[in-house]
Amino acid sequence: MREITFSQATLEAMDEEMTRDERVFVMGEDIARQGGIFGQFKGLPDKFGKDRVKDTPISETAIVGAAIGAALTGMRPVADMHFADFMGVCMDEIFNQMAKIHYMFGGQRSVPMVLRAPDGLINQAAAQHSQSIEAWFMHIPGLKVVIPSNPADAKGLLKSAIRDDSPVIYFEHKALFNTRGAVPDGEVLSPIGKAKVAREGSDVTLVSYSHCMGLSLKAADILAGEDVSVECIDLRTISPIDKETILASVAKTTRLVIAHEAVKQGGVGAEISAIVAEEGIDFLDAPIVRVGAPFTPVPFARPLEQAYRVTPEKIAEAIRGLF
Amino acid sequence: MIIFRKRGGGSLSAKKVKEKKGLNKYPRTLLEQFYRTMLTIRSFDKKVEEKFLAGEIPGFVHLYIGEEAIAAGVISNLSREDYIQSTHRGHGHTIAKGADLKRMMAEIFGKKEGYCKGKGGSMHIADLSIGMLGANGVVGGGFNIATGAALATKMQGKNNVSVVFFGDGASNRGTFHEAANMAAVWDLPVLFVCENNQYASTTPYMTTTSVENIADRAAGYGMPGVIVDGNDIFAVYEESQKLIDRARRGEGPSLLECKTYRVKGHYVGDPERYRTKEEVDKVCESNDPIDRFECTVLDGKLFSREELDAIKASAGKEVEKALEFARNAEEPEISELFAGVYA
Numbered sequence: 001m002r003e004i005t006f007s008q009a010t011l012e013a014m015d016e017e018m019t020r021d022e023r024v025f026v027m028g029e030d031i032a033r034q035g036g037i038f039g040q041f042k043g044l045p046d047k048f049g050k051d052r053v054k055d056t057p058i059s060e061t062a063i064v065g066a067a068i069g070a071a072l073t074g075m076r077p078v079a080d081m082h083f084a085d086f087m088g089v090c091m092d093e094i095f096n097q098m099a100k101i102h103y104m105f106g107g108q109r110s111v112p113m114v115l116r117a118p119d120g121l122i123n124q125a126a127a128q129h130s131q132s133i134e135a136w137f138m139h140i141p142g143l144k145v146v147i148p149s150n151p152a153d154a155k156g157l158l159k160s161a162i163r164d165d166s167p168v169i170y171f172e173h174k175a176l177f178n179t180r181g182a183v184p185d186g187e188v189l190s191p192i193g194k195a196k197v198a199r200e201g202s203d204v205t206l207v208s209y210s211h212c213m214g215l216s217l218k219a220a221d222i223l224a225g226e227d228v229s230v231e232c233i234d235l236r237t238i239s240p241i242d243k244e245t246i247l248a249s250v251a252k253t254t255r256l257v258i259a260h261e262a263v264k265q266g267g268v269g270a271e272i273s274a275i276v277a278e279e280g281i282d283f284l285d286a287p288i289v290r291v292g293a294p295f296t297p298v299p300f301a302r303p304l305e306q307a308y309r310v311t312p313e314k315i316a317e318a319i320r321g322l323f
Numbered sequence: 324m325i326i327f328r329k330r331g332g333g334s335l336s337a338k339k340v341k342e343k344k345g346l347n348k349y350p351r352t353l354l355e356q357f358y359r360t361m362l363t364i365r366s367f368d369k370k371v372e373e374k375f376l377a378g379e380i381p382g383f384v385h386l387y388i389g390e391e392a393i394a395a396g397v398i399s400n401l402s403r404e405d406y407i408q409s410t411h412r413g414h415g416h417t418i419a420k421g422a423d424l425k426r427m428m429a430e431i432f433g434k435k436e437g438y439c440k441g442k443g444g445s446m447h448i449a450d451l452s453i454g455m456l457g458a459n460g461v462v463g464g465g466f467n468i469a470t471g472a473a474l475a476t477k478m479q480g481k482n483n484v485s486v487v488f489f490g491d492g493a494s495n496r497g498t499f500h501e502a503a504n505m506a507a508v509w510d511l512p513v514l515f516v517c518e519n520n521q522y523a524s525t526t527p528y529m530t531t532t533s534v535e536n537i538a539d540r541a542a543g544y545g546m547p548g549v550i551v552d553g554n555d556i557f558a559v560y561e562e563s564q565k566l567i568d569r570a571r572r573g574e575g576p577s578l579l580e581c582k583t584y585r586v587k588g589h590y591v592g593d594p595e596r597y598r599t600k601e602e603v604d605k606v607c608e609s610n611d612p613i614d615r616f617e618c619t620v621l622d623g624k625l626f627s628r629e630e631l632d633a634i635k636a637s638a639g640k641e642v643e644k645a646l647e648f649a650r651n652a653e654e655p656e657i658s659e660l661f662a663g664v665y666a
């Protein structure tokens with residue numbers, strides 16, 4: 001199968017969906033003249049014109065608010081958040097408007113739009129340009145939240161997100177943009193709300209997503225050399241969450257570890273732990289373990305950032321503790 | 324609108340130059356301070372650029388090169404007790420407010436002796452002890468903080484002012500409008516200083532902003548809006564002085580728009596595919612604030628070339644010392660990661 005980068009995969013998704021449906025357009029900062037700060041919009045302005053690939057002022061509330069208005073009135077906007085960290089600027093638009101309109105107005109209209117949010121640690125970008133904030137959004141009814149770990153799902157989930165009639169937040173990890181992976185030719189659609197068993201195993205279930213998924217697979221490799229068989233689940237969507245896949249795996253392996261780059265406290269791992277504690281505690285032969293960042297802002301200095309990061313070794317060590 | 328001004332203009336006599344610029348009223352020490360501050364910023368940022376490109380400095384770095392007259396001119400009107408609020412492009416403001424170059428450089432290198440113990444980096448340098456309320460990684464994050472500092476000074480019965488620097492791009496954040504209105508309705512001593520360098524990252528000013536001048540917006544909040552050539556330190560100094568004095572008298576906030584140009588890429592390493600080299604060269608050739616200062620004081624026979632060179636050399640030496648300090652400084656211990664989450 002052909003291999004392309006994560007960034008190219010998102011480009012193909014945009015290109016195909018904008019070709020298929022002329023209501024789809026994209027707006028955000030620095031996307032038209034330079035093709036996005038991570039090159040993830042390169043070529044789109046030339047192909048679709050600057051009316052459908054729009055540079056905006058530095059006005060996040062206006063970007064998201066206007067996308068909501070356009071979505072309500074017949075368009076299917078994709079809004080780029082530049083860095084996920086700047087979503088704080090437009091939180092009212094996200095959680096009081098975008099997320100609630102469909103329910104609050106009795107289902108009269110949907111808000112079919114996508115927020116693309118590059119997140120995560122890269123190049124010591126420090127406290128305001130490095131965060132993983134996905135867990136905030138799983139606490140908000142009305143939003144779908146997807147978070148791919150590889151080029152195939154990057155393409156498949158973005159296409160599904162654009163076609164979805166609910167608002168979808170699409171987290172794309174900055175450190176993934178240049179990674180390569182196999183992507184099938186032709187139509188690629190990944191289902192929203194469906195996790196994937198990325199590696200089968202029998203001794204422990206390791207749930208992860210996004211950039212941390214790759215680290216989790218490495219941890220599984222390390223442990224394979226120690227005769228521990230790890231089943232890796234790539235969540236892909238964190239809201240609505242795919243309980244069935246997680247519970248089925250835990251029923252088989254009897255152990256559960258969740259790993260993510262975001263701070264451990266109040267993270268996605270906490271929700272998964274709670275689900276398994278409520279609905280699958282009898283499956284468990286060991287306590288549930290979460291691996292995440294410490295409860296601190298992201299520090300700048302290299303040794304501190306290194307210490308902050310989740311690594312394959314930290315995940316492997318957590319799993320060793322279960323046996 | 325970019326203001327071009329040719330270097331030189333040697334046809335005026337020294338006396339005329341002095342009169343025209345009103346240079347007679349400038350104490351020599353102030354002129355020297357202008358020059359030293361601008362040169363220190365210039366050589367500091369050149370050094371940072373060099374070391375970033377050499378792989379010694381990580382993270383994101385935004386240079387102030389070409390905009391030095393704004394920080395140096397405005398902040399020359401402030402005392403240590405006045406506040407400034409800076410941006411992602413903050414080295415210049417920080418230096419002009421009197422920060423320690425060694426601790427700045429150490430922070431940029433992520434070292435323990437840095438201003439923020441290595442936790443912040445270039446985009447997050449602060450020195451609260453000299454009224455420097457912080458650089459900011461979030462565009463437009465500083466407007467309301469500056470307004471709050473001005474509110475506090477007023478409540479505390481002090482007559483200090485609060486100056487917030489911001490870009491043309493930042494003026495499109497809602498925070499600008501909210502801060503401007505609140506500062507105006509409460510007559511707070513805030514000076515909003517727009518550094519209109521014609522670009523917000525990849526987007527030219529006129530493609531994202533509905534008015535030709537950011538200063539035009541001041542009227543909407545009932546405050547004065549003044550436009551100045553941001554590469555002319557004398558003009559920046561004089562206009563900001565009037566507005567700062569006004570704020571100190573309790574007459575409320577105002578907005579100073581400094582027209583300038585971002586000579587360097589948005590950040591070090593910017594491929595700059597959104598503009599041509601010719602455009603940049605054309606502006607640089609004629610409009611460098613340090614060159615312009617030199618021409619003026621040389622024409623006016625206020626300083627000799629040798630005197631200027633001596634100041635330049637000593638500024639360069641300070642930056643070298645800062646670099647040495649930063650390189651030799653220690654990295655933070657891992658325990659620092661967990662320290663300081665709460666007060």
Ligand SMILES: Cc1ncc(C[n+]2csc(CCOP(=O)(O)OP(=O)(O)O)c2C)c(N)n1
Pocket residue numbers: 029058060082086089411412460461462463489490491492493494518520522523524585589
């Ligand atoms: C809220 C927010 N949106 C977007 C960004 C990304 N960003 C950083 S600097 C910048 C451009 C700022 O332009 P301007 O305000 O004109 O300042 P300049 O860089 O020209 O000094 C952008 C878009 C950010 N840091 N914060």
Ligand SMILES: [Mg+2]
Pocket residue numbers: 490491492518519520521522523524
């Ligand atoms: Mg600008």
